[in-house]
Amino acid sequence: MNKEIWKDIKSYEGIYQVSDKGNVKTLRGRKRLLKLHIKTDGYHRVSLCVNYKVKYCQVHVLVWNAFGNKRKINGYEIDHINAIKNDNRIENLQLITHSENIKKNHRERPLDTNKYLSNKKLKGCFSMTEAAKLYGCSKQYISNLIFMKRLPAYRVGGRFLIESSEVEKLLEKKNANRKLKQISK
Numbered sequence: 001m002n003k004e005i006w007k008d009i010k011s012y013e014g015i016y017q018v019s020d021k022g023n024v025k026t027l028r029g030r031k032r033l034l035k036l037h038i039k040t041d042g043y044h045r046v047s048l049c050v051n052y053k054v055k056y057c058q059v060h061v062l063v064w065n066a067f068g069n070k071r072k073i074n075g076y077e078i079d080h081i082n083a084i085k086n087d088n089r090i091e092n093l094q095l096i097t098h099s100e101n102i103k104k105n106h107r108e109r110p111l112d113t114n115k116y117l118s119n120k121k122l123k124g125c126f127s128m129t130e131a132a133k134l135y136g137c138s139k140q141y142i143s144n145l146i147f148m149k150r151l152p153a154y155r156v157g158g159r160f161l162i163e164s165s166e167v168e169k170l171l172e173k174k175n176a177n178r179k180l181k182q183i184s185k
Helices: 061-067 098-106 128-135 139-147 166-184
Strands: 007-008 016-019 022-024 043-049 053-058 076-080 093-097 153-158 159-163
Touching: 007 061, 007 098, 016 061, 043 061, 043 139, 061 076, 061 093, 076 098, 093 098, 128 139, 139 159, 159 166
Parallel strands: none
Antiparallel strands: 007 016, 016 022, 043 053, 076 093, 153 159
């Protein structure tokens, strides 16, 4: 297994470091990994603090700035090759133009399930359409649950994959609420 390589974060030398695996740690006090926060757009970010001033930084940008083989220039964006926004390993990042990024993200790509089955989190997952058919609800209902953060989902190749156990839990709650409403009438 490859050893994690750490480098200082620019403007935070000797205070914070980022690894090639997408982890961020502090060198002050108890040396520890920082908690990664997930933004509403799905990207991980961390809060870095110096002299009581907090700056929120996207982790993939920190990784690219420390380990990328090209300097980020205007008109170019850092892209996640496998389209998984929380996979911030340097080998999963590339520099592409904005138009290339738009085309890549909106292109309909068939899901290569064998490629993603090694990730334990994605086993037993299915698409929004499959979830709606399987559980007898609309695709819009599943979509709303994902975007309201009530249903965890993984975005892979422009599609959302949902764990079956999560949908089952949510629909059990929905059915229990219906029964309670009927009883209270």
